[in-house]
Amino acid sequence: MDSEKIKEGVRLILSGIGEDITREGLLETPDRIARMYEELAGGYTDSAAPHLKKRFHVDNNDMVMEKDIHFYSFCEHHMLPFYGTAAIAYIPNGEVVGLSKMARTVEVFAKRFQLQERLTAQIADAFMDELKPKGVMVLVQAEHMCMTMRGIKKPGTKTVTAVTRGVFNDDERLRTDFYRMLEHR
Ligand SMILES: Nc1nc2c(ncn2[C@@H]2O[C@H](COP(=O)(O)OP(=O)(O)OP(=O)(O)O)[C@@H](O)[C@H]2O)c(=O)[nH]1
Numbered sequence: 001m002d003s004e005k006i007k008e009g010v011r012l013i014l015s016g017i018g019e020d021i022t023r024e025g026l027l028e029t030p031d032r033i034a035r036m037y038e039e040l041a042g043g044y045t046d047s048a049a050p051h052l053k054k055r056f057h058v059d060n061n062d063m064v065m066e067k068d069i070h071f072y073s074f075c076e077h078h079m080l081p082f083y084g085t086a087a088i089a090y091i092p093n094g095e096v097v098g099l100s101k102m103a104r105t106v107e108v109f110a111k112r113f114q115l116q117e118r119l120t121a122q123i124a125d126a127f128m129d130e131l132k133p134k135g136v137m138v139l140v141q142a143e144h145m146c147m148t149m150r151g152i153k154k155p156g157t158k159t160v161t162a163v164t165r166g167v168f169n170d171d172e173r174l175r176t177d178f179y180r181m182l183e184h185r
């Protein structure tokens with residue numbers, strides 16, 4: 001990440017808005033924003049493969065689901081946050097990954113400028129490519145700040161995206177099980 005470029009960009013936006021970039025409260029802001037993007041856009045320097053490399057052998061191939069994985073991402077159109085939860089379920093093919101790695105995979109793709117549809121598909125594809133399960137299903141629910149604080153201004157709207165791969169494409173029973181497990185409290 002080029003922090004000098006980010007700092008210059010922040011200075012340009014602030015002065016474009018009409019702010020005095022030399023006033024005390026704004027002096028450190030470009031540097032702060034650059035450091036913030038190191039964290040919040042850290043997904044560009046990470047990938048799913050190393051997280052999904054370590055596997056554990058299993059004798060049964062029953063569905064594994066992790067849900068309520070909270071995430072924050074940025075809408076690529078407005079650079080405003082969208083945030084919510086992801087659920088990932090897969091049918092193992094003799095191997096599972098550590099539970100934390102499921103949430104880590106969400107982080108890899110959330111910490112980028114995204115479309116919710118692409119975020120959902122990238123999580124599913126990472127599982128198919130790395131773990132090679134029999135199938136995977138990912139559901140993401142999020143609120144987009146570009147829909148709530150500006151523009152159409154509809155707070156509370158939720159966008160729900162679902163992606164299926166492998167056996168989830170053909171087996172309606174598996175998709176039904178997915179939604180039951182998702183709703184089960
Ligand atoms: N499909 C999809 N659309 C998104 C996502 N995030 C933001 N958008 C939409 O991207 C669209 C961009 O539309 P434009 O007409 O180019 O931009 P705009 O004039 O700012 O649009 P408004 O938000 O309607 O004011 C908007 O409808 C947003 O709601 C996303 O993750 N997926």
Ligand SMILES: [Zn+2]
Binds near residue numbers: 076079080144147
């Ligand atoms: Zn947006």
